[in-house]
Amino acid sequence: MITFYPGPSKVYPQVAQYAQEAVQQGIVSLNHRSVGFMDVVKETIRLLHEKLAIPADYHVALVSSATECWEIVAQSLTATTSLHPYGGAFGKKWMEYAHRIKPMIEPGLADTLCVVQNETSNGTQVRMDTLAGFRRDFTGLIAVDAVSSMAGLAFDWTLADVWFASVQKCFGLPAGLAVLVYSPDALKRAEIIGENDHYNSLLFIHENFAKFQTPYTPNGLGIYLLMRVLEQVPPITEVDARIRQQAADWYAFIEQELTDSPWKLLIQDPALRSDTVIAVAGSEADIKAVKAAAQQAGITLGNGYGDWKTTTFRIANFPAIDEEEREQLKTFLRTYRA
Numbered sequence: 001m002i003t004f005y006p007g008p009s010k011v012y013p014q015v016a017q018y019a020q021e022a023v024q025q026g027i028v029s030l031n032h033r034s035v036g037f038m039d040v041v042k043e044t045i046r047l048l049h050e051k052l053a054i055p056a057d058y059h060v061a062l063v064s065s066a067t068e069c070w071e072i073v074a075q076s077l078t079a080t081t082s083l084h085p086y087g088g089a090f091g092k093k094w095m096e097y098a099h100r101i102k103p104m105i106e107p108g109l110a111d112t113l114c115v116v117q118n119e120t121s122n123g124t125q126v127r128m129d130t131l132a133g134f135r136r137d138f139t140g141l142i143a144v145d146a147v148s149s150m151a152g153l154a155f156d157w158t159l160a161d162v163w164f165a166s167v168q169k170c171f172g173l174p175a176g177l178a179v180l181v182y183s184p185d186a187l188k189r190a191e192i193i194g195e196n197d198h199y200n201s202l203l204f205i206h207e208n209f210a211k212f213q214t215p216y217t218p219n220g221l222g223i224y225l226l227m228r229v230l231e232q233v234p235p236i237t238e239v240d241a242r243i244r245q246q247a248a249d250w251y252a253f254i255e256q257e258l259t260d261s262p263w264k265l266l267i268q269d270p271a272l273r274s275d276t277v278i279a280v281a282g283s284e285a286d287i288k289a290v291k292a293a294a295q296q297a298g299i300t301l302g303n304g305y306g307d308w309k310t311t312t313f314r315i316a317n318f319p320a321i322d323e324e325e326r327e328q329l330k331t332f333l334r335t336y337r338a
């Protein structure tokens with residue numbers, strides 16, 4: 001069975017070996033305040049800086065999920081309220097969570113701008129030049145949900161103060177861990193707000209990670225697997241070039257090779273199209289049929305999500321998916337007849 005589900009998604013095959021090592025070497029049984037465990041955390045953070053080219057002065061912490069990061073941004077980094085220019089289901093959900101913590105008031109008073117870089121639900125993305133425009137026009141903090149693009153695409157990290165991603169998408173790992181990156185300005189904002197009421201208050205997380213520790217018993221297996229996968233992956237500029245090329249191939253394939261098929265791209269404007277999640281639209285009956293036929297052929301397509309649940313399927317273009325698997329899906333789609 002091969003999977004193009006955009007999260008949880010295919011994990012790197014080496015993860016099986018790494019998980020076995022983590023158990024055999026007793027890493028999963030280490031006390032999380034022990035030197036051995038702190039070394040794993042330290043090395044993981046070093047590798048994140050190195051492999052993802054995160055600026056040296058940006059801090060990195062590990063938490064449980066992207067959803068938790070949405071709440072951390074609202075509770076620890078937003079003094080007034082946040083703005084959410086969104087175009088899909090995840091952006092909307094983030095806004096709803098955030099406004100439960102910091103309700104919407106005068107939009108002009110918002111001090112935090114929340115952007116979903118890659119909207120997994122409909123296969124759109126906010127490119128770096130758009131983010132640069134936000135940076136120019138907005139004086140507060142900018143927080144970016146990069147759940148389905150971090151570790152797949154290269155970013156200009158300086159265009160935002162907070163970036164986060166859970167690892168079950170482009171990192172090619174099992175769910176239950178998220179990477180939270182924050183700038184010196186974000187930390188300064190957290191200090192000014194001084195919010196320290198929660199186990200996951202950013203100040204408390206920061207204080208713990210300064211010692212390569214965590215506020216609570218962390219997902220030690222997940223952290224170890226992240227470390228091992230980061231050791232194995234190439235620098236982000238290389239990954240980025242491959243992912244963009246593959247995305248261009250996918251879009252050309254669907255537009256040019258599948259002309260007499262029931263499929264069309266959900267996103268018509270090429271400038272808005274995601275490089276890591278390709279959304280393909282069709283009638284409800286066609287979508288249902290192709291997903292079932294693909295399943296029969298040993299291929300899991302991504303379901304649609306939110307408003308596009310029944311009228312799209314999604315193809316993850318994540319780094320862990322290999323050439324042979326992409327070819328297999330292309331062959332299936334070329335020969336599939338409704």
Ligand SMILES: *Cc1c(COP(=O)(O)O)cnc(C)c1O
Pocket residue numbers: 007064065066067068090116118119120121145146147148166175
């Ligand atoms: C998957 C996803 C999330 C949610 O991640 P969790 O790990 O379930 O919290 C948030 N935002 C985007 C854009 C996603 O793709």
